[in-house]
Amino acid sequence: MIPINDFLVLSAILFSLGMYGVLARRSAVLILMSVELMLQAVSINFITFAVYLSPEQFTGVIFALFVITVAAAEVGLALAIILRLYRNKQTANVDEADIMKW
């Protein structure tokens, strides 16, 4: 059996990559994709823990399912809001959304 650490390291790497993406990317759509990456890291974590630590319970797996569903809803919502900004300003770059400061 593959050691549990491999999965946890994979998930930590994915999570960190996503976090780096959120902080480094300037396009709203790419930020959103990075957030998705973070959420998938969370799903991997949940499934790993569910399988390795408590195989007789479903909590972790159900949690992962809900995370996926919520992530899908989140994308729909975020794209709609990004689209509104794009219609009004012809840009999806978060650096240019700077009317309000301090």
Next chain:
Amino acid sequence: MLWPAMTQLNFQWELLAPEFILVGWAGALVLLDLFWGSSAGLRTGRIGKEPLGYLAAAGAVAAALVSLFWIGDHKNFADLIDVNNYTTLFRVFFGLTAAFACIASARYVKDRLLHPGEYYALILLSVVGANGMAAASELLTAYISLELLSFSLYVLASYDKFDLRSNEGGLKYMLLGAFSSAIFLYGISLVYGVTGSTHFNAIGEVLKGDTSDIDMALLLGLALMIGGLGFKVAAVPFHMWTPDAYEGAPLPITALISALSKSAGFALFLKLFTQAFLPLIDDWRYFIAALSVATMALGNLVAIQQQNLKRLLAYSSIGQVGYLLMGIAALSPESASALVLHMIGYVVTNLAVFVCIIIYYNWTGKEEIKDYAGTAERAPFLALCLSIALFSLAGMPLFAGFATKFILFQSAAQEDLLWLAGVAVFFSFVSLYYYLLIVKEMYLGEPAERTRFPTPWLEYGALSLLVAGVMFVGLYPQPVYDAVEDSTATIFAAVEDSAAVSERP
């Protein structure tokens, strides 16, 4: 750890009646607006945009009243949702908050926004989310409720779709919100991994034992969860979205974000940390105390230089979160009651402030502080109410802010956090300065014109109720305090109950 098996789970659907009412009402509002709304193609029998708001408020009040049915009960739905005094208090509180937000919205939405049906439906759905956060006894339910509340607010914040500021505020709120829920979730996954459960009480049980071999992962998970919750309640350094979302969102929604999102966040924060993480209090106490100091300092100091009233209130609300975090840092039955009491006082006061600003905005369309020059002459009642509410926010005696802050600071001092209470008192004085600037502008400034504003009776009625609430809590906090103490006692009792269960052979 034995948790009740599936067969014993309690599926009493009627326990969720307030939420069913809210969801049903929300659906009905959308349909009503679709088929009989002001933009539907009918010639007769239309429902205007304004009555729709009052209908929505009626729905929120109905849900609040129905939830009174479970006063004193200790029930649990499928081991996921607690229905006890804690839940009841917050259900009533959130319902009334939303009702005031709907009433304050009515004229604003009529004049400035499209799609009123969905607007009010989303407000009611956000209340469902908030109720769930206060009621959840398990992390998945808490997470789903949190997202339901947040998603509704993301849409509402960017509801003014032709206004760039609304788009921008909504986008920032949404992106940072998604980012923070990912962080929160990662924290949950780590805590689930080390404790093997997502039930608050079960986590608390595990943490009571020896945790030395799982320390790192546990503390990382805890820190990430504090980060995620810190975002929802706008604690420094997770506050970056607050000023922009506040300024960009339509005014009544700013009021709703500041009232509902914050108090629901604290309801969950308090319950989670009492039931699950209390055994580790020595590990996170100073972390939260540090967050509290940073939040108070930044919120109150940056508020001083704000010109826009919404932005000023955003920073002032950040400062208030600093005081509220004290209650978590000093977690004890007394400080939990003090926290909830201060939160209720703060939300009522803040709603009063926002109702004033909304009325003023409906008249003039302006929201800068300097636009309030001479308001006392043109609308004396409004100026009086706004001054009372601002004094209460600053914590002046006679008003809610003083009584609740006093109890909160005292409870922190009792838990050896006297220095924290001292810092909080200092920043309360700082906050007095910028609140007084607004009062000064209203009473001493020269108005542009001298004509009186028309009187909006209904809004004034709601405002009077809120101001009466501020005075009541300020002069005679005992009944509210008793109710709050009753409710927070249930979450502390839940900790002891679960301990008793696990000790049985």
